[in-house]
Amino acid sequence: MNEGKYDIIVIGAGHAGIEAALSAARMDCQVLLMTMDIAAIGRMSCNPAIGGTAKGNLVREIDALGGEMAKIADATGIQFRMLNKSKGPAVWSPRAQNDREAYSVEARRHVESQANLHIMQDMVVQLFTEGGEVAGVETAAGIRIPCKAVVISSGTFLNGVMHTGLKSRIGGRFNEPPAIGLTASLEKLGFVSGRLKTGTPPRVDRRSIDFSQLEEQPGDQDPEPFSFQTLEVTKDQVSCFLTYTNQRTHDMLRTGFDKSPMFTGLIKGIGPRYCPSIEDKIVRFADKGRHQIFLEPEGRDTNVVYVNGFSTSLPAEIQCEAMKTVPGLEHVEMLRPGYAVEYDFFPPHQVKLTLETHLVGGLFFAGQINGTSGYEEAAGQGIVAGINAALRVKGENPFVLSRAEAYIGVLIDDLVNKGTDEPYRMFTSRAEYRLMLRQDNADRRLMKYGRKYGLIPSDVYDSLLEKERYVETLSSYVDAKSVPPAAVNSYLEQVGSAPITENEKLSQLVKRQDVSLSDLLKLEYFRSDSLPMEAAARADVVRQVEIETKYAGYMARQFEEIERFEKFESMQIPDGFDFRRVKSLSTEATEKLNKVKPSSIGQASRISGVSPADISVLMVYLH
Amino acid sequence: MLDNNDTIAAISTPPGEGGISVIRISGANAFAVADHVFLGRTKLCEAPSHTAHFGKIVDEQGGLVDEVVVVTFRAPGSYTCEDVVEISCHGGYLVTQRVLERSLSAGARLAEPGEFTKRAFLNGRLDLSQAEAVADLIQSQSDAAYRSSVRQLSGELSRKIKGVRDELLNLASLLELELDFSEEDVEFANRKALQTRLEDAIMTVDELLASYSVGRVYREGVRVTIAGKPNAGKSSLLNAILGDNRAIVSEIPGTTRDTISERVSIKGVLFRLTDTAGLRETVDKIEREGVERAKKEAKEADILLLVMDLSEHDYNGTEPLYSELEDVCAREGVKLVRVWNKVDLYRTEAPRVPQNGYIFYVSALHGDGIDSLKNGLFNLVLGENLNESSVVVTNARHRDALSRARKSLGYALETLESGKSGEFVALDLRSGLNALGEITGEITTEDILNNIFSRFCIGK
């Protein structure tokens, strides 16, 4: 082990760690990725799926920044769906079922083939600092490794405890030991930790399921990839199946309540409300007669099936007996029981918007350690932490995404300013500028940053610039074009839209509910007009122009809001500003502001406990 | 004209906002006055401009009145371009009043409504339209304004707004449920039902907005113009209502040449009475002007009191002068109240009871019927527009937030009707919610998610 060989050490090789390590290595830093088990790199701890509402947008954003998740998901997907397709473009979200084994293998392949990226199998037990900055780590094997920056992305491993019934075992994941020592080391440095809980459902044997009576949920006919760089994904898809619990299931589950680690108070950590265990669901929504269960295959060549919707920590026998009351699962064979896992997290007011901690320079937190849940949320933080760790090593300006430009921005801003008392999951409703943060335009929003930091190859970026030119050409055409009735009336009639009596602006027609620009441009009239053919031939370009034309009014209103938002974001608060200096702030505001240490007036205004009056006082003071 | 150099003080936040109230002191002695009542770490006299200081306001005995934050502004860098001290105290009517009273006993004079703005304007700080806009915010000292604000404090307005907000929050949650949890096994809302509920919410916001014009009565007082022929007893009537000899009275017709305005509180509602010159077709130049002015005054009034000598009772309504006034009132939406005066002189069989609330019989000289007229005026204002318990928006900031909410909700309804996807409805619904949240001080995103999680079984 060469003294001073590594710039950055990434602790944990899950979804956050992979993105952090890859991005920092690509930014020419020497990176050491520490994992307790090389075979577990990129392992999906919970459901074998990537994306979903809002999460799909995160994956697209990670991809636009030059991250890996989208590519790995594309390569290992066994079913692809675009969710919410019946709704507006802002809430479309890609989702894939993935082959759990293949995903991990593919992730490991990406990591192992990356230059500047080194892997070591050991557990970090201590962090060393010098003058308030990271100096290095020490492993369980007693090896001391110096470095300039550390990213901790430890998932559910910090002091992890798993519960099934009243049986508790230490561990971060099924059959994997917990990470001991690091929490204590961080607490010694002054960090505050908390405890969260999450859970996972049982896995069952595909051969024991009677699919004949179940509702099938196939993938999309025309599957779309996650990555802007993936040309195509497999059309050979695997289906999921839907079934429901019933009163008998609930009765059976209730017989295990006296042995529930949740209800008996064994589990102290707080679990997510949006991903409750099945026992939680039947207690909190007692009048609901049934709950939905998705049976998700864990891969092509495996019989393991994931029982989505049946997360539980009741005793194993009860889990199995309860499943047997569910249609299709009468003869089910349980391969392994569900469990709840408790782990340490560090309430995220302790990090800046760059994910660097306030307390220790060069120390970054990413993923579940910040109180989030989900692979996508973790990966989004991973890439931001990786980029910022590299920028810090190089002495360059940090990278922060705003709420107005990315879900990743919303995610980190929420964590830092609002904190979280349950595992934080992304929803589209968390993004106030949702109409702008679409999955279809993540490249147009963020690829410039990926390029700037060298994470996006120049040819990929060039093709984005080309796309932008096409979009511009086509939208000027659409804006200027006025079409005669004869050209479009038969089409309008066909889609049930009122015919026009005199020339009408093309942009006006596109605004109509049932009218589609791509259909219009296929009409004979446009073929012989001055239509920019190359641009019109590209579906992605037409789509962008269509969305921007159709919803122009709404976007204009949203844009006004963004301008107001940015005004306050741009009012800087100096680094290290002591809010106690502003005597007229309320006590609560002073305390909260000193805790979160916002960098702008806008950020300060989002901290709970800081009133508009406090903001005015701050503005007067900083004026 | 008031002395422009003395030091004035007043509560500069509208009553009933809750949270923080600000007492503003402006003028050459502002710092001295403030130092007299304020106990802080530093003497304000020595404090630089634009600094904030935490401390206490104490009473004469040194007892604590309130803990406050004081902000200093040195001339000309202040709102009025004079030395200004602003004391932010913890709101609450009584505390705010006591802080103000302390400042007054320390040598400041109570500012007239709009006086700060007037000074700012005179010192070249504001243009006229700005001054007018700000002036609108300044509350009158009318008792009813306080009563209305006390009602706000007690939370009736905020309860009502909270009601609308909760309903909109539910609507937003139903929309978001469909967007973020489309894969869940929950029932999604029926569009038509959402639309009806949104329309109802909009109606409530409209009602609140409409109450603002009633609220104006509380803030600014009711404008009453007294008109009539010379010698009808207009000035006498003004004096009788005031209970004071303010206007000159004589038996010579045409005594009043210029308009006189006085304020009077009737059962807590502020009335601003304006006595005018007698109306008569005349060639006398000065008097002619008076007549014109009286007509103009009538136009700007809420109520026109037409005073007539009871001797005219028999040919009532045939006078061209009266019909001229009637026309003006009808056109301008001014309430016309007829007052037959000098009933003491004519002991006739004429009816003496008010009819329809619009006709009164009085003796301005002896006071007969004056109480009944006063009651009538009060009822005229309040009886029609609101009953005592109804919620009134009196605060311009609230009104502004409500009207922004109304605009956004209008957009949302339009989008809902057009059948567009939920996120477009949600966009404006949220702006509406945020606007209402400015009044109640609440945030939205978390509210929506909390609402969803508590009401629907979410999660695979």
Ligand SMILES: Nc1nc2c(ncn2[C@@H]2O[C@H](COP(=O)(O)OP(=O)(O)OP(=O)(O)O)[C@@H](O)[C@H]2O)c(=O)[nH]1
């Ligand atoms: N007896 C009797 N005399 C009254 C009454 N009201 C007013 N007067 C007398 O009527 C005369 C005119 O009263 P003013 O109040 O000056 O009348 P005015 O309408 O203001 O007259 P101008 O200002 O000249 O237009 C005075 O001599 C009053 O004393 C009343 O109710 N009874």
Ligand SMILES: [Mg+2]
């Ligand atoms: Mg008179």
